[in-house]
Amino acid sequence: MAELLFETYGVPSVAFGVDAAFSYKYNQQHGICDKDGLAICPGFTTTHVIPFIDGEPVYKGCSRTNIGGYHVTDYLKQLLSLKYPHHMARFTWEKVEDLKMEHCYVATDYASEARLFQKGTKEAEEKTRCWQLPWVPPPVEEPPSEEEIARKAAIKERQGQRLREMAEAKRSTRINELENQLRGLEFLLQQLEQVEESEIPYFLKDTGYVSRQEIETALAKATQSLRKVKGEPKGEQAEVEEKTDEKYPLVNIPDNMLTQDQLREKRRQMFLKTTSDGRQRAKQKRVEEDLERERKNQLDEQKRLENPELYLGEMRTKYKELCEKVEQRKRLKTNGNHSNGNGMSGGVGRGERLNAAQRERMRLLTTAAFDRGKGEDNFGAKDEDWQLYKLMSKDNDDDDEGPDEDETELARVSSRLQEIDPTFVPKPESGPSQSAADMPRSRPLTKEDFQILLGVERFRCPEILFHPNLVGIDQTGLDETAGVSMRRLSSKDQVLEERLTNSILMTGGSCLYPGLSERLEAGIRMIRPCGSPIKVVRALDPVLDAWRGASLYAAAVQFPQQTFSRMDYFEKGEDWLRGYQFQYNL
Structure with a gap:
């Protein structure tokens, strides 16, 4: 430092002093402290006595x-960041410094003050400070006026009218297309009646059809589509579909009476007929289920009217049994039908989870695939081959339908209980099947969400000046450091120690906390x-008294005698x- 000042900058002389000493001497001149005393200066990163x-x-x-x-500010910043993680960007160093100087204080008894906030008393609420963030x-949204509602209704009506007109135009176009197609197909069938059987393939070469049967099928489909577009009753369509003999003429003819082409056509017709019959059975089954459901509802209503309490108890018992049954089946599907010996379901392979009907279906599929690989694919040549489709179909698997029936019945019972019992609360569905309406929704942010409350942080952060171990620093606090400083004096004069404790001056920016002196x-x-005189005072201006004391000292006449000149540097090094000591008494 001396080399830089004297050789680089050419400073004529320099004097080094301690800021706490200048502040002490300045306050001594104003009668705040005595000649004998202690200067305690909690600074930015260190504290000196x-x-x-x-x-x-x-x-x-x-x-x-x-x-x-610095440690007090950093500790407060950490506490607020942990307490309000969504507002961490707000806790800048400058803002936390302002909060510290404005709201922090030193508690006379830290443990009692902490218990006060822990109990949440009224006094603790009064000591809590609130920092309102911008919000x-x-x-x-104001409800729309009647004029606005009428205007929107008129716009909606115009849009609906436009859509209806477009739909009607599209419907008319579709009807014209289907009618033209029907006339073309009917004309084509009339021409086929005048053509010999051997010339039919050549005649149909440019029409896109292969046989008369295909043309008749297209005619039937076009007729059904036209009736559907015109909105005719479905009964007429059902009558057309029931004419299976006309649609599938080769099904009931023995194989020995058919040619190879007719046999292939017969297999195709049998496949189409089986598919159509399956759809009819499914439709009939749905109708029967609806009738059965309606019958059950009528019986339930009759039972409820006869004895409401008994009916409610039976429904609750049934709901509980169905819930257990459905949950048990779900667990079996997940873990298998076997246990590991401890009553718990164990993991097994898929083959062990299949029931008898499923295993039979798998056997038929593998057998058919194995036979197909041996030679020519002649499956379907015999009528009994088509019975395998019924055995392979899942419609005959009662075990697969069981869970669906139980779940359907559970939904019906739950809905019924909700209608007759206001206190009934159904069990929530677990897993990804939970509907979006049941998911928790985030509430809108309010003014309270943008409030930073300073409660226990107000006195907890300055407490590290007396207990640095709160932030992991294994050193003494202010009071213990003062005792260490007096014990380091070579003189063990009791009177001198009393004079020192009778004039304790606090200076520095960190001594501005309320309650620090006490x-x-x-x-x-x-x-x-016991009985030792103790007097703790604070400097007139803890922040600027060091500068004022140094300025008064530099303005004194004897100040040049205390400096280290450039000549001394070159002569003495x-x-x-x-070893130079600055004399503060001039």
């Missing part, structure tokens, strides 16, 4: 603790003998400066 005897600092008795205002309330006095009193 300097004893003064006869107005001069005793450096041998100085003590330092690596705790200061704009969401706009409130807490420091109580802490020092605990380490001093920089090492002499290390």
Whole structure:
């Protein structure tokens, strides 16, 4: 430092002093403290305790603790970030510094103050401070006026009318197309009647059809489509579909009376007939289920009217049994039908989970595939081959239909209980099948969501000045550091120690917390003998008194005698400066 000042910048002379000492001397001149006393300076990153005897600092008795205002601010920033993680961007260093200086205080008894906030008393609520973040309330949608409703209704009506006109035009176009197609097919059939059987393939070569049967099928489909577009009753369509003999003329003819082409056509017709019959059976089954459901509803209503309490109890019991049955079946489907010996379901392969009907269907499929690979594919040449489709069909698998029936019945019973019992709450569906309406929805943000409450943080953060172990620093606090400084003095004069404790000056920016003087006095009193005079005062201006003291010292006439000049540097060297002691008494 001396080399830089004297050789690079050409400074004529320099003097080095301690900021806490300048502040102490400045306040001594104003009668705040005595010649003998302690200067406690909690700074930005460190805290120093300097004893003064006869107005001069005793450096041998100085003590330092690596705790200061920086650690208090950082601790407050961490606590607020953990408490309000959604507003971490708001906790800048400058803002947290302002919150610290504006709201933090030192508790006289930290444990009692913490219990006060833990109990949530009224006094704790009064000590809590609130920092309101910028928040704009969401706009409130006003209900539309009658004129607006009428205007929207008129627009909707015009749009509906336009759509109806477009649909009607499309329907008319479709009807014309189908009528033209029907006339063309009928004309084509009339021409086929005049053509010999052997010339039919050549005649149909350019029409896109292969046989008369295909033309008749297309004619029937076009007729059904036309009736559907015109909105005619479905009974007429059913009558057309029931004419199976006309649609499938080769089904009932023995194979020995048919040619090879007719046999292939017969197999195709049998396949189509089987598919059509399956659809008819499914339709009939749905109708029967609807009738059965209606019959059950009527019986349930009759039972409920006869004895409501008994009926309600039976429905609740049935609902419970169905729930257990459905859950048990789901567990079996997931884990298998076998247990591991402890009553718990164990994991098994798919083959072990299949029932008898499913295993039989798998056997038929593998047998058919194995036979097909041996030679020519002649499956379907015999009438009994088509019976395998019925055996392979899942319609005959009663076990597969069981869970669907149970779940359907469970839904019906649950709906019925909701109608007759207002206190009934159905069990929620677990897993991904849960509907979006049942999912929890996030509430809109309010003014309270943008409020930062400072409660226990107000005194917890400055407490690290007395207990640095709260932030992981294993050092002494302010009160203990003052005791260490007095014990380091070579003189063990009791009277001198009393004079030191009778004039304790606090300076530095971190001593501005309310309650710090009282807490420091109580802490020092605990380490001093009973009856020792203790007086803790704060500097006139803890932040600027060090600068004011240094400026007054530099303006004194004797100040040049305390400086280290450029000539001294070249004559004595920089090492002499290390033993240089600044005299504060001029």
